[in-house]
Amino acid sequence: MKKISVIANWKMNPPTKKEAENLFSEAKKAKNKNCELIICPPFPFLYLGKGLSLGAQDCAFQKSGSLTGEVSPHMLKQLSCNYVILGHSERRRTFGESFDMINKKAKAAISSGITPILCVSEETKDELIAIDEIREQIQAITKKISFSKIIIAYEPLFAIGTGNPCPTYLAAKRRVLIKSIISKINQRAKDTPVLYGGSVDEKNCKEYIEEANFQGLLVGSSSLDPKKFKKIVESI
Ligand code: PEP
Secondary structure, eight states, X not given: OOOEEEEEEOOSOOSSHHHHHHHHHHHHHOOOTTEEEEEEOOGGGGGGOTXXXXXXXXXXXXXXXSOTTOOOHHHHHTTTEEEEEESOHHHHHHSOOOHHHHHHHHHHHHHTTOEEEEEEEEOOSOHHHHHHHHHHHHHHHTTTOOGGGOEEXXXXXXXTTTSOOOOHHHHHHHHHHHHHHHHHHOGGGGGSOEEEESSOOXXXXXXXXXXXXXXXXXXXXXXXXXXXXXXXXXXX
């Protein structure tokens, strides 16, 4: 059986190194043999995560150069970072990342041996527009990329950081839609893991795996609460 991925997106948290050390040591206590735990801390704390599977929250698409503030996938790989979250809605909205940029970043990550976790969001409540939006997004960000080398995370905008999780029936519908879109692009895409993210907590986590059939979870706020996070990992 393929393992369920639980990805912790710490965003720009916690504020201190000491708190990061504590979060890492608490994460190590969360045990579930059916689950692969991936911690995505801010860049400066990656080196503290030895012994855990690590991901970054962004990367550049260039290898090196005069690009103030950027971090390349090649550099991340040297910190034992095997995953990178790309195209998170916060990066697209706050930092103006385009789908083309996300696609370039994903290709660069793959070239460095890093698996991109590509976020797919939904910004409207209109069903027909949402379906087109998801399709266009997936086609743009996965252009000329092998589906065997990526993870997709469905993260509806209304659910991210709001405490307003996506109803399970809707999330399930979207998972089927995403699977059908990617399978039409490439037959082999049927094995691409599709995860759910958006206000996941210790009470609702199981539903997304057992009822909506997602292959994992992308967890924001609840990953900063060691008790909640441990419960999530151990209950799925
Ligand atoms: C996220 O930002 O990727 C996320 C899932 O956040 P939260 O769990 O806080 O909604």
